[in-house]
Amino acid sequence: MNQQRKKFLKKLKKFWIKENIPNLSEVNAKFLAFLIDISWVKNVLEIGCANGYSTIWIADILEKKWWKLKTFDVSLPSFEDAKKNILAVWLEKIVDFNFGNFLDFDLWDEIFDFVFIDARKKYYLDFLLKIKKNTKPGSIIFIDDVMKFKSKMENLYEYIEWNQDDFEFFVLPVHDEEVLDWVMILRRK
Template identity: 30%
Template sequence: MSYFEELHPEMDRYLEDTASAEPEILKRLRKETFQKTTQPHMISGYLQGRFLSLISKMISPKNILEIGTFTGYAALCLAEGLQKDGKLTTLDVNEDLAYLPQKYFAQSEWAPQIDFKLQDAKEFLKNSNETFDLIFIDADKENYPEYLQLVKPRMKSGSVLMIDNVLWYGKVLDEKGNKQTEQIKLVNKLVAEDADFENVILPLRDGIHLVRKI
């Protein structure tokens, strides 16, 4: 949930009304996510989805990595910018929900290009030599700093990294928070202090850290 959703819902509706239309496949996926999952708020959602799509289209990536698939909404948004011979690898460990992204990936025009793996992201990254043009992290917050450490060598100059939920419902302003909050604060600090990165946090929904490797 964004600050606008909670504090100024009229502004949130205005933002949605002025954004590009949500593709039909994503409307269906969003509806089914709310019908069949216990934590539907974890979905990227309409506005954030259009942002992810635009970033991907601007970059025109050949190789995308997503850490944290959930029901596949963000992956399909990112796939909109893939090159025709490109590939999107998306990782998750939730076997119970795997049927949903599998269903919608198969229905999409990017079905041959999406590689959905039920695999621990740390294991994948430690055993992969691939480099990625675009990376999106939206997974277990306690491991955000380690994910950053592992994806950095998989980025080349000009690669873009996006990290979700980096404002954590405003809890990043708390002097002392729980483990999730402290790890999010740490990953923001690590990015900001890394001379190899240029970055900005966007207050879109729950905060997206937009990072480019120099």
């Protein structure tokens, strides 16, 4: 990542701490970007971009390979901020922004090889079921905050326990000295 983007992300991080915007932690954003970088993915889907912090981390990796990111969010003004923030770091050609409830969109036959889910916790199972037809065997699904909000996503845990022929999954801690996040990584079979 170039210095200008690093500086911009630092500024954004300071702002989100002050404004209490629930962006990914830096260590988790780095892990997400690392996974995308080492995977054979071309078409990435993000559910919940907020002000675009995670979107910039993802798009920065995709830019090197001319890959694409489609992102969704339902809240203003953060959605408009995300578009401005992406423009400020020259990544607008990589990202296709969509405003509204992800569950109301038709993704037709578009196939994603990597999906990042970071939206309303109680709908995580609905998101997973919806994207099932838009992923393929080998597609990776990365889900944030699966421990802190576990009680809001019991149905997700239950579903994946019972559907291990469809998905294999791991729940992992991602941490540095300051933060501890738990993420779920699934692979479609």
